[in-house]
Amino acid sequence: MFSPDHSHFTTTDARRFDGVDTWVFDLDNTLYPSDARVWPQVDERITLYVMRLYGLDGLSARALQKHFYHRYGTTLKALMIEDGVEPHDFLDFAHDIDHSTIKLDPALGSAIERLPGRKLILTNGSRRHAENVAAKLGILDHFEDVFDIAAADFVPKPERSTYERFLDRHGVDPRRSALFEDIARNLLVPHDLGMATVLVVPPVLDPFRERFEQEAVKEPHIDYITNDLAGFLAEQVLPEKGAGQAA
Incomplete structure (x- = not known):
């Protein structure tokens, strides 16, 4: 886990966000914090x-x-x-759960809305689950579509065929896209395909999840690590995009 003073980590040879026009987000434990329950x-x-x-x-x-x-x-x-x-x-x-514990996340919504280009959700869950959760977070309208487990023919990440099916279905160039995901192993194939990869970990260990799922793994297939997705987008992605546009 990160110390409180270090919410973001970048590898020395990280793939930058210059030229990225498609932003892809996992859903569970990526777009919402653990206290959303x-x-x-x-x-x-x-x-x-x-x-x-x-x-x-x-x-x-x-x-x-x-x-x-x-x-x-x-x-x-x-x-x-x-x-x-x-x-x-x-x-x-x-997915028949109580959604009342999910709070609006204005900071995340603002950051995602400002990302230039397309935004998509790629999840091992169902479309209905993704839409329900994203709506409660106040971010659903920022996304073009959801690629769920049914769209993947029920073959889950991290299988290579699932990412390839997703890229083909939505016409995504992996070299011009970035993926945000909470499990390190799910970023191996995307990185190999050419996507910029961001691992989203919790600020503190969540007792309801296995430890390996929450590790801030510093491996070559992970370009960035953050425990604050909204902050990462605002501080690490959007300033860079803004600077590029100003130039």
Whole structure:
């Protein structure tokens, strides 16, 4: 994690944002802070789904859920392969959460609105979930579209085919785009494809998420790391774009 005095980190050979005309954002744990209490609710709903499907107690269902996650990348992918679960039913159940804990984020909204070019959401969740959360944050209208797990044919990130399908569907040139994501491994393929990559980590560890998902990994495929997305956009991206336009 970062110290309170250091909210942003840049690698020495980071790909700059000059020429970027498409800004791509993951949803969960990227566009909202941990205190929004969104992901813990989704995680609990997934555990409940596994409990009911297999007739397990809570602890056993939780253990199986995490086994599925580590083996298949998402619990949904595991359930589709192992038991032929209908994905839309699962997603509707998992994302049936209370959105009242999500607060408007004017700073993030202002920063995203000012980004020049297209803005897209790329998520392993559902379109409905992304739209509901983004609307509560007050940022939905700034995005052109959502590329969700259904659009990816239910193949989750970090599979290369998912990013390629996304780029093709929306006509995105990876060399002119930037991706903001909360899990380091999900940035490996995008960086290889030519995207500028930004890892978004929480200011403090979230006990409801696994530690590896929150690590500020300083690896060659990660250009920037931040624990303050709105601040990063305002301080690191927009001044640069403004300077380029003034010149």
